[in-house]
Amino acid sequence: MTPLQALQKYFGYSEFRHEQEAIVQHVLNKKDVLALMPTGGGKSLCYQLPAVLLDGLTIVISPLIALMKDQVDALNVNGIPAAFYNSSQTPEEQIDLATKLKNNQVKLLYLAPERLFGNEGKLVSFLKTLTVSLVAIDEAHCISHWGHDFRPEYLALAGLKTAFPGVPVIALTATADKLTKKDILEKLNLQNPAVFISSFNRANITYRVIPKKNSFNQLLDFLDDRKDDSGIIYCLSRKSTEALAADLKANGFAAEAYHAGLDHAVKARTQEAFLRDNVKIIVATIAFGMGINKSNVRYVVHMDMPKNIEGYYQETGRAGRDGLPSDAMLLYSPGDANKLKQFAMIEDNPEQSRIMLNKLNDMVHYCQLHACRRQFLLKYFDEAFPDNCGSCDFCLTEFKKFDGTLIAQKLLSAVARLKERFGGTYVVDFLRGSRSEKIRADHKELKTYGIGADISKNDWLRHIRELCAMGYLQVTEDAYPVLKLTGKSEAVLKGLAKVELVLSETTEEQRPTEALPFETSLLTELKSTRRDIALHENVPAYIILSDATLQEIATYLPQSMDELRLISGFGDVKLARYGREFLLPVKSYCVKNGLASRIGQKTRKRERQAKTSLAPVRTRVSDTRSESLRLYKSGKNINDIAAARSLSPITIESHLAYFIQTGEMEVKEMVSESKIPAIKDAVESYGAERLAPLKEILGEDYSYGEIKAVVSWMQREGTLT
Ligand code: ADP
Numbered sequence: 001m002t003p004l005q006a007l008q009k010y011f012g013y014s015e016f017r018h019e020q021e022a023i024v025q026h027v028l029n030k031k032d033v034l035a036l037m038p039t040g041g042g043k044s045l046c047y048q049l050p051a052v053l054l055d056g057l058t059i060v061i062s063p064l065i066a067l068m069k070d071q072v073d074a075l076n077v078n079g080i081p082a083a084f085y086n087s088s089q090t091p092e093e094q095i096d097l098a099t100k101l102k103n104n105q106v107k108l109l110y111l112a113p114e115r116l117f118g119n120e121g122k123l124v125s126f127l128k129t130l131t132v133s134l135v136a137i138d139e140a141h142c143i144s145h146w147g148h149d150f151r152p153e154y155l156a157l158a159g160l161k162t163a164f165p166g167v168p169v170i171a172l173t174a175t176a177d178k179l180t181k182k183d184i185l186e187k188l189n190l191q192n193p194a195v196f197i198s199s200f201n202r203a204n205i206t207y208r209v210i211p212k213k214n215s216f217n218q219l220l221d222f223l224d225d226r227k228d229d230s231g232i233i234y235c236l237s238r239k240s241t242e243a244l245a246a247d248l249k250a251n252g253f254a255a256e257a258y259h260a261g262l263d264h265a266v267k268a269r270t271q272e273a274f275l276r277d278n279v280k281i282i283v284a285t286i287a288f289g290m291g292i293n294k295s296n297v298r299y300v301v302h303m304d305m306p307k308n309i310e311g312y313y314q315e316t317g318r319a320g321r322d323g324l325p326s327d328a329m330l331l332y333s334p335g336d337a338n339k340l341k342q343f344a345m346i347e348d349n350p351e352q353s354r355i356m357l358n359k360l361n362d363m364v365h366y367c368q369l370h371a372c373r374r375q376f377l378l379k380y381f382d383e384a385f386p387d388n389c390g391s392c393d394f395c396l397t398e399f400k401k402f403d404g405t406l407i408a409q410k411l412l413s414a415v416a417r418l419k420e421r422f423g424g425t426y427v428v429d430f431l432r433g434s435r436s437e438k439i440r441a442d443h444k445e446l447k448t449y450g451i452g453a454d455i456s457k458n459d460w461l462r463h464i465r466e467l468c469a470m471g472y473l474q475v476t477e478d479a480y481p482v483l484k485l486t487g488k489s490e491a492v493l494k495g496l497a498k499v500e501l502v503l504s505e506t507t508e509e510q511r512p513t514e515a516l517p518f519e520t521s522l523l524t525e526l527k528s529t530r531r532d533i534a535l536h537e538n539v540p541a542y543i544i545l546s547d548a549t550l551q552e553i554a555t556y557l558p559q560s561m562d563e564l565r566l567i568s569g570f571g572d573v574k575l576a577r578y579g580r581e582f583l584l585p586v587k588s589y590c591v592k593n594g595l596a597s598r599i600g601q602k603t604r605k606r607e608r609q610a611k612t613s614l615a616p617v618r619t620r621v622s623d624t625r626s627e628s629l630r631l632y633k634s635g636k637n638i639n640d641i642a643a644a645r646s647l648s649p650i651t652i653e654s655h656l657a658y659f660i661q662t663g664e665m666e667v668k669e670m671v672s673e674s675k676i677p678a679i680k681d682a683v684e685s686y687g688a689e690r691l692a693p694l695k696e697i698l699g700e701d702y703s704y705g706e707i708k709a710v711v712s713w714m715q716r717e718g719t720l721t
């Protein structure tokens, strides 16, 4: 079985994501691998698929019991025998597990790192008597002091390569910074490892930062049209998580608090209730999340500013693992930055304090940013991205600019007159000529007092933010922040520099609705079918099928098992086990409403979608694709490009096939003319839904790349239906 066939058979997916294919191939070739992929990128598949294809056992090291259970459930539902070994099991259960392992009845075994080498190495000795074919280390950044989740137990994993010589090790993490990466490679003793770094862009997440004022009302506004969705709300302190959860409950939301100070049993119960959708909102400190694999988290809100971009990105990344549109919203107040500054100072460690403060500054910079947030985030992780992502608050807002030089001059001279000793609110009140007692009497005598009465308070505050963002003004980072001039201010005051300000921020455009027109009431029925099955199987609903899969069903209305197979997420076992149960509501819905199957639109739809609404996805992917095209046009062959880019030739071929579809490349540049008719014939007879059967029919002489190329060309010509 090829990896692609196994992907469809066991996981129900028709194509690989990111670098999955290349990673799987390396592992199958017994190479050590380090894979860096964003949260939700699809790391698990990188070792689960080889585990299915290889003889023998795959050991998976994972730090959290909750996570293990989730993964094991998900594998079992897909018909892949998996198990975990941990302290919560009874001796009987452990003996039973040992027997199964001896009889080769388990493909994946999940373990916490301390288990493996603990207990005088008993477990490791036992495992050495079995055929171990792969070791996977999840959350590999836990081995690094530089990461934010250092776990000393992970250091023992250095012994893996000696305990299991010749067995490939794959390390996976969503932490991408260079120091952590270097640490992982060194401390795990990986041998000549291939390192795969996927794009860290999370195209389905929309990023927003809004100035914090009356945060609870702002939150309620945000939640207003998200009542049925699951979400995580992060707060800085334990106390505020509890207060906020209580307030939300009082407003009718199924919310619970979660923080490290809670009783273990309470935490476990809350987490479980969240996974099972009985609790919709978790209000948490950052203690919550690492073990959360829940794929249908629709939003992540930060009520307070996080300490650094790494943490923020990881936390927001918990939204939308299923690939459906999701939101990240942060409420920003400069006061938060000052609070955090105190935490960043680490006693007797100036070096570490400096690092933390720099990270905090980057975070503040992000919050005050007047540019594409996605581009900023990706740049932070050393990744280039175009400057209009189409799905952050900046890119979604239309700005009307005007010559604001005069306004800037008024503001800057007020700051100067007030001797750079007052904060934004005071300066604005002063400019607007407030009669309040708060304005000092001697200030009321100054010439600049009241010269800005024609501009609203809010607009002034916004202009202050703009001028700060452009570097004409700065806010000190003290307990009482004040406005100060900068090196650039003088040019404005002297009339040597023009300043453009934003006239008005027209409200955000509607988010491009990339959601397909699915049947909403059918989706509700499908969810209830899923809930029944999940209850029966005693697992969270999303383990049975993801929201994305249900949405596809409610869109394409499959009428038979064969049609259902074309829905992403139905592997053979899931299809056989649950297929019929999901077909029933679809069929009766269609009869009732006089609808027919739309499965025929599936490939066409995907294509059309890629061209219109999924702009952010397109830009991300097109970067890596364009690079392949550039190299190809410069005369390199596919294998050379693959080697140069540490990608598999298969990936390069699909990059190029894309350009055949867009018309930027001729099919003949990839396939010799004599081969085209045979491929075309095969596609016409068997369809292009799946390439594997085509390859089987065409035989050795035809590569996947050539088949893909012809399919793309036929799509372009419109000869593929
Ligand atoms: P990570 O561990 O990187 O955070 P997961 O392995 O949990 O991400 O994968 C996130 C989601 O994406 C899961 O629901 C998974 O089933 C799905 N997924 C993974 N690979 C693919 C693929 N090739 N096609 C479609 N969905 C995929």
Ligand code: ZN
Pocket: 371, 372, 373, 374, 375, 387, 388, 389, 390, 391, 392, 393, 394, 395, 396
């Ligand atoms: Zn943007």
